[in-house]
Structure formats: C-alpha cells, structure tokens
Amino acid sequence: MEKIPFVAETSFHVRYAETDAMGIVHHAAYIVYFEEGRSHYMRERGSSYAEFEKGGQYMAVTEVHARYVRAARYDQKIRIRCWVEQIRSRGLTFQYELADYDTGDLLVTGTSKHICLDKEGHVIKFPAEWQAWLVG
Amino acid sequence: MEKIPFVAETSFHVRYAETDAMGIVHHAAYIVYFEEGRSHYMRERGSSYAEFEKGGQYMAVTEVHARYVRAARYDQKIRIRCWVEQIRSRGLTFQYELADYDTGDLLVTGTSKHICLDKEGHVIKFPAEWQAWLVG
C-alpha cells in the first residue's frame, strides 16, 4: 500500500512585478512559486533548506516541468500545495499544484527533480537523515 | 499638528530566486518588496490596486530610492512597513522600512513617487476619492 505523502500548503498574493504585458502572471514566475512551495515544505517539516546548505550540501535542480491550466492575475490569492513524489538515494522529485485560494480552480501543476551536491559540485547521495526528514 | 500616518505592515520569507551569488538578497529584489508593501497598504485600506486599474487609471512610478543598511538572506523572515509620506493632487510618495521580522534590525529604507495616468498615458489628478481612500 502506498504511503500518503505529507502535503505542505501555503498561500500568497501575486505581485505586480510577476505579471507581464499580457496582464497575467508570467510563466517563469510559477517556477519561483514552485520553489516557494518547496521552501515551505521544508519549513513545515521542521527545518529549512538554509540549514541544509549550512551543512555544506546543496540541492541542485536537474529538471523542471510546468503545465499551465489557467492564468493568474495581479493580487490574486494563490494556494500552492507541494509534496515529495519520489525520493531515492540520488534523486528527489517534488510535485506542485497551484490553485486559486478562494475558488480552488486549478492554475498550474508541475514537478521538479533534484540531486544532492557537495561543495565541490560532485553528485552525492542524499544523506539518510534528510531522506528521513523529508518524507519520514 | 501633523497627522500620524496609517502604517501597513506585512511579512514574508526571502525566496531563493531573490538571492544572488553574493549569498544575499539582490538589491533589485527590494524594489519588488517595496511594491509588495504598497500592495499590502492598499489591501489594508480596504481595496486593491487591481480595483484602481479596473477604473481605467494607473499609478506610474516616477522615482524610486533605496538605501541598503543590512543584507538579508534566503528564508529570512522580513517585515515591511509602508505608509504615505505625501499626497498631492498630482503626486504620491510612499515610504518603506524593511527589517528582520524577529530582531527588528533595519535592513533597507526607501521611497517611491507616483503619478496618476489615464488609459492614454496622460497625467491626471489623483481622483479625490482615492486621496481620501489612501490617507483619509
């Protein structure tokens, strides 16, 4: 039986700087929103990615994918849900779901894939304590 | 006797995308933070700049000034205070103060000046009801 993942949820208002001349949120801004969801996920798990880096390890992004369903606009309140889709010793996949905070209308879905690097930029295994921390 | 201005206060975490290779928040990101403070100010006054635009008027930025006191870092919780420093029929000045949310240490101060434009881009007077709304 598959374990139900921990889902972190946060919300925020669209900033004007994130809109573009089409009057909607620029598609690259959602990649930053994904990151916000990921940061929040880690805070919710009791730590911060900042702590992660202090240990001399880094999470590098190897892939990102976004599917745009509905446009968001300035000042719109957006809800983002983020969870770990898959974790292996050498790879971690986060999944994202952005929706309008009030109506629940789906806006954007996406995933990001990550590897763990040491200070010299070499790929290393995700430390066991992090694997436990992230999804345990 | 000078009237004590209405001060809007909000807080948020620094996003990773807002940091730069110096390990700190990039100085241009604070201009976006100012805008966030301004947007929050309007929400606190009971409306939104989005409503403003729906009326066919725009607030254009004519000047911005920032003074950087302390650097902020990824995931740091920041508090921003925003208030109207001056409002005249043809000009509006917002003032900003960013500080660490926990310690209150001052990070950045700044101002932005604005004019009101119609749809054709002509400078018009700030409608009286907005003057009242913004600072009344």
Added chain:
Amino acid sequence: MEKIPFVAETSFHVRYAETDAMGIVHHAAYIVYFEEGRSHYMRERGSSYAEFEKGGQYMAVTEVHARYVRAARYDQKIRIRCWVEQIRSRGLTFQYELADYDTGDLLVTGTSKHICLDKEGHVIKFPAEWQAWLVG
C-alpha cells in the same frame, strides 16, 4: 524527408541578478532565456512578437520543460539556439538549447508549448500567415 528547421541563434552575458546564493544561474532564469531565444527567433524571421500582439492575438504558454545539464555563472557568455519543433493549427512547440558561447558545452535544453488566444482569451487557430511566417 523531414525539413531541416530554421534555427535562430543569439548570445548574451549572464546578469548578476540572475544568479542565486548557490553562485550559479537560478533555474527559473533559464525559462526567461528560452523566451529570449523565442523573441530572437521571431526577429530573425523578420517580425516581432510585439507585432503579433498588435494584431489582437496572443501566444499563451501551456507547458514548459527544462533539463539542466551544467550550471552557468555570472558574466558567462551564453549561446542560445531556438527552433520550431512542431506547428499545428492549434499548437506550437519551440525547442531550446543553451550552451557556453566559447566552449560549446551544453548547459540546458528545453521546450515550450504554445496556443493562440484572441483578446477575450479564447483559443483560436494559429493564423495561416503566421504558420507560414514562423516556419515557411
């Protein structure tokens, strides 16, 4: 026999604001680089996306995918190649390849999918003259 696509190539230096605390270009910045490649593609075809919008139509992004191979750093000169992978009456896919300008080392690859919208936001067919213009 498959037609060899028109490939637009341009280059630019990484801006400091595009780096992050890891000392490398933030992964969301590449989505903006893709767009720069796309804009350049259109200029090379003899027009501009700005003209496209003046006609009252918009190209909305429905999907974006990026695969990160090597990190880029501040001031690095980057070469981007962009071409149309597929064009249909209701869908357009651009492909991107970013590499170091001097060494040719591959940095990032990606795709973006687009639909055509009218002013009211309804999906319409890509006008035939654009299909011709983009890939003819």
Added chain:
Amino acid sequence: MEKIPFVAETSFHVRYAETDAMGIVHHAAYIVYFEEGRSHYMRERGSSYAEFEKGGQYMAVTEVHARYVRAARYDQKIRIRCWVEQIRSRGLTFQYELADYDTGDLLVTGTSKHICLDKEGHVIKFPAEWQAWLVG
C-alpha cells in the same frame, strides 16, 4: 578642469518577462539594467566583476536611485550608458542613462553607490589598483 569620464555603452532588447500588466517595463527591471550597464562598464575596462570577486572582495550596493522619464515596452531596443561619477577610497558612484536605441529618447536615469567588502563582510578601502582600473 574636470576629467571627462569613460562612458561604456551597450544595448539590448526588452524581454517579455520584464514587462508588467501595465504593458510597460516594470520599474524594478531598470535596476537590473543598471547592473547590466555596470557589468558592461567593467568588461569595457578590460576585466569583469567576476574577477573582482575571485580576489575575495565584493562590491556591495548601499544606495540606488532611479528617475523614470518614459516607459519602455517589450522588444524595444534600449541603449544604456554607464560611467563612474565619483570614486573615493571607501565609496564608488555609478551613473546611468537609458534611452531608446533608435530615437535617443531618454527613458530612465539613475545612480548606484557601492562600497567594498572583504569575505567576512567588513568594509574595506577599494584597492588602489581597482581605483586605477575603473577610472584610470
């Protein structure tokens, strides 16, 4: 008699991501354009700020000021001029002038002030060789 400063000039097209819902370049984007002008200034002087950082020193921004004269739009070709307004042992001021590349119409002017930091973040004097390099 005042020495005529070295002026570095470069140009680029406005990116779509830099526009906002008002249809014009977002005011914070110009702060990044200033930086682009500054980076280009250093390249023109024969080095790069990247080299500067490799030496273990950093140029921190202490103040930025921008005055917005005319709005720029997507795909507009912009010319930026940058020069050193003042250099002292503990402070450096750059000045910027952005204009439309074709018409020369002034868009934005501004300044940025900088100090020199060591790796620990302490303010140090600008090394003499840099003073010479920047304005000599």
